[in-house]
Amino acid sequence: RMAPILNLVVGVASLLALLSLIVLAGSTLIYDEPWYLGTVNELHNKGLSIQFLKELPGPAGPLYTFVHYGFESLTSLQAPPVRIVNFLTLLAVIGVIALTLSHRGSAYPLASSLAILGVPMTWKLSGLALTEIPALFFLTLGLCLLSEVISQPVDRPRLSTIILAAIAGL
Numbered sequence: 001r002m003a004p005i006l007n008l009v010v011g012v013a014s015l016l017a018l019l020s021l022i023v024l025a026g027s028t029l030i031y032d033e034p035w036y037l038g039t040v041n042e043l044h045n046k047g048l049s050i051q052f053l054k055e056l057p058g059p060a061g062p063l064y065t066f067v068h069y070g071f072e073s074l075t076s077l078q079a080p081p082v083r084i085v086n087f088l089t090l091l092a093v094i095g096v097i098a099l100t101l102s103h104r105g106s107a108y109p110l111a112s113s114l115a116i117l118g119v120p121m122t123w124k125l126s127g128l129a130l131t132e133i134p135a136l137f138f139l140t141l142g143l144c145l146l147s148e149v150i151s152q153p154v155d156r157p158r159l160s161t162i163i164l165a166a167i168a169g170l
Helices: 001-024 033-046 049-056 065-074 081-103 109-118 122-128 132-150 159-169
Strands: none
Touching: 001 081, 001 122, 033 049, 033 065, 049 065, 065 081, 065 122, 065 132, 081 109, 081 122, 081 132, 081 159, 122 132
16 A cells, blocks of 8 residues: 555655756757747748648647647747647546546556656656657557456447547547
8 A cells, every 4th residue: 555655755756856856957948849830930921721730840640730839829839838848748648548547447547647747758748748748648548448448348338439530549
């Protein structure tokens, strides 16, 4: 019984440490941050068009652009606010994992979901405005929805279950 409490304490302390690093890191954009954040301006210039999608640089796809476009009025596409978007997305990932584990009958879903902080790439991806965390959020959300779908009886699927499966696939 001590392990879940320890997981919670270490997890919350880790999240606070990560948030502190984000806030104290300064306002200089680094690595791929300026390059990918520039795609938001391209969305402004070209709109959601075939041209925008064809000329989108890099392998990440438009999801990152859409996320930061949505938060642009709050972040002005500047650090550290753009990095806080990824931190908040990490919190959402943890919440969705906890919900999924709860659906699957885990005794300690929140404590267990904090284990994602032990994955080394999580810190870098969540502490900077990089492209992977929005995708990770939608991956975990899709898995959560599929977890609900597979808990439904298969002999007579309801329309709502089929719709939920389709949304999970998207």
